[in-house]
Amino acid sequence: MSPLASDKPRCHCAVFGVFGTPAAAQMTYFGLLALQHRGQEASGIVTSDYDAALGRQRFHIHKDFGLVNDVYKEGDVLTDVLRGSIAIGHNRYSTSGASENRHNIQPFMVHYRDGNIAIAHNGNLTNFREIRSTLEREGTIFQTTSDTEIILHLIARSKEPNQIDQIRDALRQVRGAFSLVIMTDSQLIAARDNSGFRPLSIGRKGEAVIVASETVGFDIIDAEYVRDVQPGELVIIDSEGAKSGQLTSLRISDEPPRPHFCIFEYIYFSRPDSQIFGHSVDKVRRKLGKNLAHSSPVLPKDPGEKVVVINVPDSSNTATMGYVQQMNKDGHSAKLEIGLIRSHYVGRTFIQPNQDVRQNKVKTKFNTVKGVLKDRVVVIVDDSIVRGTTSKQLVQLVKLAGPKEVHFRVSSPPITHPCQYGMDFPTPKELVANQCGGDVEAIRRYLGVDSLGYLSEEAMLASAPHENGEGYCTACFSGRYPVPIEETRGKDENEA
Numbered sequence: 001m002s003p004l005a006s007d008k009p010r011c012h013c014a015v016f017g018v019f020g021t022p023a024a025a026q027m028t029y030f031g032l033l034a035l036q037h038r039g040q041e042a043s044g045i046v047t048s049d050y051d052a053a054l055g056r057q058r059f060h061i062h063k064d065f066g067l068v069n070d071v072y073k074e075g076d077v078l079t080d081v082l083r084g085s086i087a088i089g090h091n092r093y094s095t096s097g098a099s100e101n102r103h104n105i106q107p108f109m110v111h112y113r114d115g116n117i118a119i120a121h122n123g124n125l126t127n128f129r130e131i132r133s134t135l136e137r138e139g140t141i142f143q144t145t146s147d148t149e150i151i152l153h154l155i156a157r158s159k160e161p162n163q164i165d166q167i168r169d170a171l172r173q174v175r176g177a178f179s180l181v182i183m184t185d186s187q188l189i190a191a192r193d194n195s196g197f198r199p200l201s202i203g204r205k206g207e208a209v210i211v212a213s214e215t216v217g218f219d220i221i222d223a224e225y226v227r228d229v230q231p232g233e234l235v236i237i238d239s240e241g242a243k244s245g246q247l248t249s250l251r252i253s254d255e256p257p258r259p260h261f262c263i264f265e266y267i268y269f270s271r272p273d274s275q276i277f278g279h280s281v282d283k284v285r286r287k288l289g290k291n292l293a294h295s296s297p298v299l300p301k302d303p304g305e306k307v308v309v310i311n312v313p314d315s316s317n318t319a320t321m322g323y324v325q326q327m328n329k330d331g332h333s334a335k336l337e338i339g340l341i342r343s344h345y346v347g348r349t350f351i352q353p354n355q356d357v358r359q360n361k362v363k364t365k366f367n368t369v370k371g372v373l374k375d376r377v378v379v380i381v382d383d384s385i386v387r388g389t390t391s392k393q394l395v396q397l398v399k400l401a402g403p404k405e406v407h408f409r410v411s412s413p414p415i416t417h418p419c420q421y422g423m424d425f426p427t428p429k430e431l432v433a434n435q436c437g438g439d440v441e442a443i444r445r446y447l448g449v450d451s452l453g454y455l456s457e458e459a460m461l462a463s464a465p466h467e468n469g470e471g472y473c474t475a476c477f478s479g480r481y482p483v484p485i486e487e488t489r490g491k492d493e494n495e496a
């Protein structure tokens with residue numbers, strides 16, 4: 001996503017793993033391509049392959065900065081370099097500073113006394129600094145600024161007799177959010193923290209087993225979604241006798257799972273064609289839009305007038321459809337229009353914008369269809385407002401098309417707190433809800449719209465499934481962090 005055109009929070013990472021096919025690297029490549037929205041700064045794949053000359057397994061790695069298509073563009077990387085029947089991959093987004101450090105590109109791999117091990121991580125560890133300081137005092141040398149690296153050190157230092165117990169031992173010591181794929185010489189391992197903040201699913205294609213951050217990673221390779229890795233679960237995928245793709249499930253610890261699924265995955269981060277936490281993102285996102293229409297309809301002054309509802313492509317498409325559907329169901333005449341057109345060809349730009357462009361940066365990415373907005377009562381539906389700068393510029397852009405009124409509706413509550421579990425948010429003082437002291441009327445004035453409506457926290461939670469005892473994290477809206485956080489966490493340590 002271009003930094004010029006969006007101030008949305010960014011997802012830090014996607015993970016993907018394949019066990020049991022010589023096409024493991026190619027499948028991982030396609031999976032990472034489908035998960036590109038979860039990280040666009042760098043990508044990496046590690047494979048495990050039997051080296052007959054050495055008489056043992058050997059890991060092969062390829063990683064670089066850039067989009068998936070660019071990182072693996074050399075013709076022979078996926079077939080000749082990344083050989084082997086097990087693979088793990090990672091797409092990364094990170095904050096500035098850390099993003100320049102090549103060592104921070106995952107997966108990380110090491111060779112230690114019990115063999116090779118590689119790891120890819122989505123989430124943030126909340127006791128990272130504490131563990132890192134202890135390890136450094138005891139002489140551990142770190143190669144990265146990433147919290148993920150401490151897991152490798154904890155595994156290597158564990159006194160447990162085998163790799164699986166070493167991994168469990170390490171994961172019992174870390175807190176916070178982790179959805180992990182780990183590769184040993186002969187196994188693929190998937191693990192999820194006890195709250196299950198980030199999604200992680202298991203799929204199958206023939207005898208091959210696949211692990212992915214979102215199920216869109218299965219669709220692209222025609223794999224079938226089997227189930228989620230449960231909160232607090234460690235799944236070992238290996239071969240037993242002639243049977244490939246054997247699944248063994250273990251608990252990471254005796255602690256009972258306490259689900260706190262990230263509600264923002266449903267609101268914005270995940271793709272609408274994915275199933276996460278066992279449910280369709282499209283369905284939940286549509287419900288968020290419906291509940292928003294129910295609680296915050298836009299009623300034109302002229303009761304006979306049909307309001308024009310527009311989405312902010314692509315992230316609010318589904319919620320906008322739900323909004324229009326519910327408006328009409330509730331007897332308020334509304335029409336969905338494609339009033340904002342997004343250019344898909346604006347990539348990262350390093351050209352300093354001139355004064356005109358700085359004043360309305362969204363113009364580089366969006367334009368309006370003036371005919372559908374002119375002289376109409378227009379409702380812009382967006383999934384969230386973070387700093388508010390992009391929303392304000394979008395409003396200005398829409399106003400240039402000459403609408404009668406402009407209203408703004410948001411399918412989530414005001415964002416007031418940063419995420420500590422794997423998403424990159426601005427600092428609290430940069431959030432428009434805080435700058436306006438939590439006053440929605442002040443935010444309305446800042447945006448320059450006729451009315452502004454947010455979804456309440458209750459309505460947001462009511463839009464998400466609860467039938468299997470799901471619990472959700474809402475910390476960025478409520479400040480209630482379900483897992484304690486370190487006070488002095490630095491931004492450049494938010495890596496995974």
Ligand code: SF4
Nearest residue numbers: 262264419473475476
């Ligand atoms: S703080 Fe917000 S973005 Fe972070 S895990 Fe909780 S709900 Fe998700």
